[in-house]
Amino acid sequence: MLGFAGTREWVEAQSVTGTFTTIRRWTFFALHLILFATPWIPVGGHPAILVDLPHRQVFAFGSVFTAADTIFLLIMLLFLAFSLFFFTSLLGRLWCGYACPQTVFLEAWIRPIEQWIEGDRSRRLHRGRGGLSFDLAWRRVVKWLAFALVAVVVSMAFVSYFAGARELWMGQGGPVEYTIVAILSGVFFLDFAWFREQFCNYLCPYARFQGALTDNETIQVTYFPVRGEPRGGKTAAADGRCIECNKCVVVCPQGIDIRNGFQLECIACSRCIDACHGVMEQLGHPSLVGYSSMAEMQGGKRPRFLRPRTLAYAALLVGLVVSGVAMARGRVPFEVTVNRTPGSLYTMDADGAVRNTFLLKVTSNESAPGAVTYAVRVEGLADAEVIVPEFSLQSSESHTAPLVIRLPATATLSRTIPFRVLVSAPSGEVTVEATFKTGASDGRE
Ligand code: SF4
Ligand code: SF4
Incomplete structure (x- = not known):
């Protein structure tokens, strides 16, 4: 299928299991719980979080904020931005791989549904090569209907924060709310069914400026060429070098080869770590893909967590928290x-x-x-x-x-x-x- 850049190669990521996949699954579960449950939890007679745009009010865990409290919104946005900077400078694109809604919904719903209806990667590729057939057509239609259902449910969850979960899910929302749900559902469906990794590659601004947030000591998903190269050959398996099984490539949802070094497309999802670990463990060797920093790769130096950059971000975060708390204490409701x-x-x-x-x-x-x-x-x-x-x-x-x-x-x-x-x-x-x-x-x- 033609992609956003006109040269897209469709990525059929193979499923994977392993330690990081399990950690991510639990993270996704917790994030879903927060997303879906928060608008239903009453605190002080209102949902735990509700953004009431018509009345210009925000209800947040029992407090009511109005236009006069815009400073708190500013502090919160700054806190979120600097948190992202702080964690990126320490641990790279942790957000992208573990908490970004794009990743969470694709990994938690879309890829499992695709695998369930159309089979694993090899079956999907085989069916795709066979051209249009009844078998391909009904699976595609059922898959897209399932994607559409997920898109509607996810959109309802987001709009619940603005329209009230009870009213929206009970069919008592207004036409504006349901129109927004319909538009959002369309956008999500397009993303799930077609756009996918292109969003990270072409639209996400975070991917563009992450290079400015990381340094040599930032921990990232990395291939270890010292142990892995030269690849292949009869003794590769015994030596613990890369056996060119391609597992780390076929599991990658971004369609890249981590062995080519750090790439902007990498969302640090760690699927390639689990894939390589599964292969190398059977051969009795450590994984050739893992978390490491450039400094560690080049000189064996352990990454330092306390660096001028991380300390500056941490100081800013502490400053924002202190000023936010001080202002909240002096706030008259x-x-x-x-x-x-x-x-x-x-x-x-x-x-x-x-x-x-x-x-x-x-x-x-x-x-x-x-x-x-x-x-x-x-x-x-x-x-x-x-x-x-x-x-x-x-x-x-x-x-x-x-x-x-x-x-x-x-x-x-x-x-x-x-x-x-x-x-x-x-x-x-x-x-x-x-x-x-x-x-x-x-x-x-
Ligand atoms: S290279 Fe590895 S960590 Fe990066 S996106 Fe691909 S599978 Fe995920
Ligand atoms: S999974 Fe490991 S052994 Fe297989 S190609 Fe990738 S780096 Fe090489």
Whole structure:
């Protein structure tokens, strides 16, 4: 089939077993558990994680974040980015091989389904060479239907984080949500059925800049030429050299030969390690493919984990965590705005007092269930009479109340008097600056 670059050779990866394959399977299981279960776990009356875009709120493990908390989003994104840099500088493309959704879904669902319906690699190749037949056609159709089902399930899991899992899976989501599921499903299906490794090779930005994140001491999947070369020959098996069985090549989902050295296409999935280990173990020798660093390969030097680069990334991560925690501790879970009511700046009451009227808006982001009562007071206006109705809010509720402030006729007043509105609840206090307007009885501004 013609590929993205016009020269694609279809990769039919052979299945493999081994230590790293087992580790990856358990990792995939844990990641699936997190992906599918998180939107169903209630914390504080909301899903553990829910991104409510229409209301511009994010519910995360009992806390409610709004547009005013964008700084936390920035810190989280920086933390994720530097975590990726940190682990890449230490262990290469660990993310690609063990946790990237592309790898996880292909390895956990798509390749096993393909193997189950169309047989192992040699059968698939044999059938493909035979041209179009009924046997090939029905297997392809069933396989693609299965891929489509996986694509829909995976899309539903992702959209659950935005639309609410219960509503979406019970058929109570809106047309927008299901349209997004349909579009995502189409994209996933295209990826599963055709695009596959081309995504890593041509579209993934991480693959492009990983070279800048690694150095000579980064641990990567490597072929050991010192032990493996020269390849082949009658004594290769006895010597522990490469016997050119090609196992490490046919299991590679990227269609590359690890014996040609480090390649950008390698996603560090470690399938070739398990393949070579299976071969060499039977011959009584260690695997010729494994985890190592360039420094170790060239000079036998053990890689150092504490290097300027890794220490710098670690320091940045610690800094981000500390600042995030400090900001979270000082965060007050409600928002307050005070705006002057439209119309005249001030009015004179019958008793001669000056009256200013404001609109006080309070939005609750409290994580705990139950109503919270808010107290309002002002500072900076001597002898002020403050009139505001008492109100309570549930989490995520908003309330706008008139805030009337009267200053007695006897007071000496400036034209503009700055003051503060303080709104308090058991979870904290918010202060908003405002100004009181008068007719300036003393003529001052
Ligand atoms: S070369 Fe090995 S580690 Fe790299 S993608 Fe291929 S099988 Fe995975
Ligand atoms: S699996 Fe090992 S022995 Fe076989 S070709 Fe690859 S490196 Fe050589």
